[in-house]
Amino acid sequence: MSNQSSVRVRFAPSPTGPLHMGGVRTALFNYLFARQNNGTFVLRIEDTDQTRYVNGAEDYIIESLKWCGLEFDEGPVQGGSYGPYRQSERKARYRRFADQLLEKGHAYYAFDTAEELDQARKVAEEEGRTFSYDEHTRLAMKNSLALPREEVDQMIANGQPYVIRFKMPDEAEVVEDEDMIRGKVSFRTSELDDKVLFKADGMPTYHLANVVDDHLMEITHVIRGEEWLPSMPLHVLLYRAFGWDKPVFAHLPLILKPQGKGKLSKRDGDKLGFPVFPLKWRDPESGEVAAGYREDGYFPEAFINMLALLGWNPGTEQELFSKDELVNAFSFDRVNKAGARFDPEKARWFNHQYLIQKTDEELAGLFGPVLVEKGVVPPPLDSLASIVGLVKERVSFVSELWEQSAFFFAIPEEYDAKVAKKRWKGDVPAFMSQLAVFFAEEEISWKAELLKEKVSGMIKEKEMNFGAVMNSLRLALVGGSFGPDLFTIVEMLGRDEVVDRIHKAVDQLGG
RNA sequence: GGUCCCUUCGUCUAGUGGUUAGGACGCCAGGUUUUCAUCCUGGAAACAGGAGUUCGAUUCUCCUAGGGACUGCCA
Numbered sequence: 005m006s007n008q009s010s011v012r013v014r015f016a017p018s019p020t021g022p023l024h025m026g027g028v029r030t031a032l033f034n035y036l037f038a039r040q041n042n043g044t045f046v047l048r049i050e051d052t053d054q055t056r057y058v059n060g061a062e063d064y065i066i067e068s069l070k071w072c073g074l075e076f077d078e079g080p081v082q083g084g085s086y087g088p089y090r091q092s093e094r095k096a097r098y099r100r101f102a103d104q105l106l107e108k109g110h111a112y113y114a115f116d117t118a119e120e121l122d123q124a125r126k127v128a129e130e131e132g133r134t135f136s137y138d139e140h141t142r143l144a145m146k147n148s149l150a151l152p153r154e155e156v157d158q159m160i161a162n163g164q165p166y167v168i169r170f171k172m173p174d175e176a177e178v179v180e181d182e183d184m185i186r187g188k189v190s191f192r193t194s195e196l197d198d199k200v201l202f203k204a205d206g207m208p209t210y211h212l213a214n215v216v217d218d219h220l221m222e223i224t225h226v227i228r229g230e231e232w233l234p235s236m237p238l239h240v241l242l243y244r245a246f247g248w249d250k251p252v253f254a255h256l257p258l259i260l261k262p263q264g265k266g267k268l269s270k271r272d273g274d275k276l277g278f279p280v281f282p283l284k285w286r287d288p289e290s291g292e293v294a295a296g297y298r299e300d301g302y303f304p305e306a307f308i309n310m311l312a313l314l315g316w317n318p319g320t321e322q323e324l325f326s327k328d329e330l331v332n333a334f335s336f337d338r339v340n341k342a343g344a345r346f347d348p349e350k351a352r353w354f355n356h357q358y359l360i361q362k363t364d365e366e367l368a369g370l371f372g373p374v375l376v377e378k379g380v381v382p383p384p385l386d387s388l389a390s391i392v393g394l395v396k397e398r399v400s401f402v403s404e405l406w407e408q409s410a411f412f413f414a415i416p417e418e419y420d421a422k423v424a425k426k427r428w429k430g431d432v433p434a435f436m437s438q439l440a441v442f443f444a445e446e447e448i449s450w451k452a453e454l455l456k457e458k459v460s461g462m463i464k465e466k467e468m469n470f471g472a473v474m475n476s477l478r479l480a481l482v483g484g485s486f487g488p489d490l491f492t493i494v495e496m497l498g499r500d501e502v503v504d505r506i507h508k509a510v511d512q513l514g515g
Numbered sequence: 516g517g518u519c520c521c522u523u524c525g526u527c528u529a530g531u532g533g534u535u536a537g538g539a540c541g542c543c544a545g546g547u548u549u550u551c552a553u554c555c556u557g558g559a560a561a562c563a564g565g566a567g568u569u570c571g572a573u574u575c576u577c578c579u580a581g582g583g584a585c586u587g588c589c590a
Contacts, residue, residue, distance in 0.1 A: 016590090018590045020589080020590075050590060051590095052589090052590080053588095053589055055589090056589065114588090118588065121587085121588085125587095132516075133516080134516065134517060134586070136586080165588090166588095167588050169588095186520075186521090189519075189520080190519090191519070195517075195518055196518085197586080199587095200587080201588095203588040204588055205588075209587090209588070210589070211590095214590090230520070230521095230583080230584060230585095231584055232584090232585090232590090233519065233520060233584070233585075234518070234519055234520090234584070234585040235585080237519095257520090257583095258583070258584070260582090262526080263525095266582095266583075267583075267584080313527070313528085313539095314527070317527085319529070320529090320538095321529085321537085321539080323538090323539060323540095340521095340527095340528080341520075341521060341522095342520090342582090343520095343521075343582085343584090344526090344527065345527075346526090346527095347527065347540065347541085349526085349541055350526075350539080350540045350541080352540090353540055353541090354540095360553090395552090396553095397552070397553045397554085398551080398552040398553060399552090408551095408552085460549095471549055473549090474549050474550075475549080475550060478551095479550095482550095484550085484551085485551060486551040487550075487551070488551095488552090489548080489550095490549090490550075
């Protein structure tokens with residue numbers, strides 16, 4: 005039932021730490037492309053470097069993608085017919101592909117030690133050059149191209165460590181390939197070096213493992229970050245050396261720092277106060293903690309939407325997209341080539357958009373735990389929902405709901421001094437006391453409209469200043485000069501509470 | 516340094532030879548709200564530079580400048 009033309013893409017992170025938001029975007033674009041084409045989205049863990057393995061990183065990656073709603077069809081957890089999906093578990097199969105290349109003369113053994121190579125690089129650097137293991141230098145190194153056959157056999161027989169290197173073709177040629185985003189990209193093979201394919205520890209390098217696995221897993225489109233662009237010609241040459249069809253490549257633009265130079269890094273987040281990781285991450289070694297979008301109160305839909313628009317655009321003026329809408333609208337010809345600077349302000353705006361779209365009940369459900377954390381017993385869901393409904397337009401995060409609505413749950417601890425100085429003076433305090441009496445004794449029904457009418461009448465009658473009275477009443481009830489409609493607050497707080505608060509304000513601010 | 520990629524408002528971007536160069540975030544002003552925020556209206560704000568090609572270049576070509584990635588027995 006698997007037909008040749010069906011799209012298969014993979015997201016292939018390395019479990020060396022938390023997944024960067026750029027990685028999430030790469031996963032997202034893979035996902036969108038797969039879904040749009042009724043294809044298959046594969047997760048493959050690229051853990052060929054045992055020294056860089058970080059505990060918990062794989063789980064982190066999986067949980068992050070899950071939080072973002074990017075379900076994959078095959079992967080280390082659910083398996084699939086192309087497994088295993090961890091390269092460390094595929095170790096046994098790489099060697100024979102390296103041997104194939106050796107036999108065909110596309111690769112050779114190299115015995116240079118890491119120290120010798122470092123030395124060569126150092127010497128070159130001192131002479132103002134860059135050392136490159138290539139056609140110009142390879143014959144001066146310790147490898148099966150330079151050494152006599154018997155010596156090579158002897159060293160191998162003696163168990164001397166070696167790596168297997170790709171032999172760049174002798175004839176200079178231009179490797180061209182069509183990138184889905186960039187169009188034609190070309191490299192001269194004469195500028196390329198002989199990359200290590202197989203390491204002395206018996207593991208393949210990224211280059212070999214990636215090409216072999218993409219072939220074995222029948223990956224049709226390789227969608228990855230721009231940092232891989234320079235190795236595209238090597239990969240193309242590898243496919244050719246094996247005699248395999250190559251997948252179609254797409255190299256995504258990078259996500260850059262909000263300000264300054266370079267690509268977005270963890271440091272930027274710390275410095276500017278925004279997360280660069282989807283989830284909070286605690287480094288198992290150092291114990292260092294990095295913030296995550298989830299814990300900072302972002303909705304996954306908002307995070308994904310924001311990421312999708314970083315480097316891609318629909319060509320219309322629509323900015324808010326559900327995941328399904330993204331699947332439909334996405335296209336590689338609308339992905340930009342240039343790197344995109346990340347804008348934390350816009351991320352915030354996206355979250356605000358999603359927050360105000362949520363129902364009051366939904367938000368109340370999310371807000372409840374915040375209240376508990378603040379030591380407040382949450383009111384019934386429906387009354388909490390009406391409070392949330394009054395203030396949700398003014399915030400971007402659920403946690404900010406507290407700052408805007410705390411006065412609904414507790415009498416103000418202190419009063420904004422600037423407001424007090426400006427409004428709470430002259431005959432206002434005395435009038436406030438009269439207001440308390442009025443509220444305590446008034447028998448009309450406790451409704452915002454009616455109360456407002458009555459109070460307005462009183463102000464007029466006593467020839468008070470509207471602004472001074474209204475703002476002082478607000479000061480007494482909420483503690484500052486902010487919040488929703490004043491009489492709506494009066495109504496919701498209820499008679500006793502309003503009277504109490506006015507008394508307390510008069511006590512504290514002076515009558 | 517070398518190789519490769521890239522270049523429209525501060526930022527994300529639309530634009531594919533003839534547009535008052537459009538939108539969004541942010542910013543500013545006015546209006547609404549007897550508060551603040553939201554909201555509404557308006558505003559400031561860009562084709563990196565230079566040569567070509569063309570009747571005409573933001574758009575095509577080249578050069579320069581700037582930015583970025585890579586340059587590991589890391590991915």
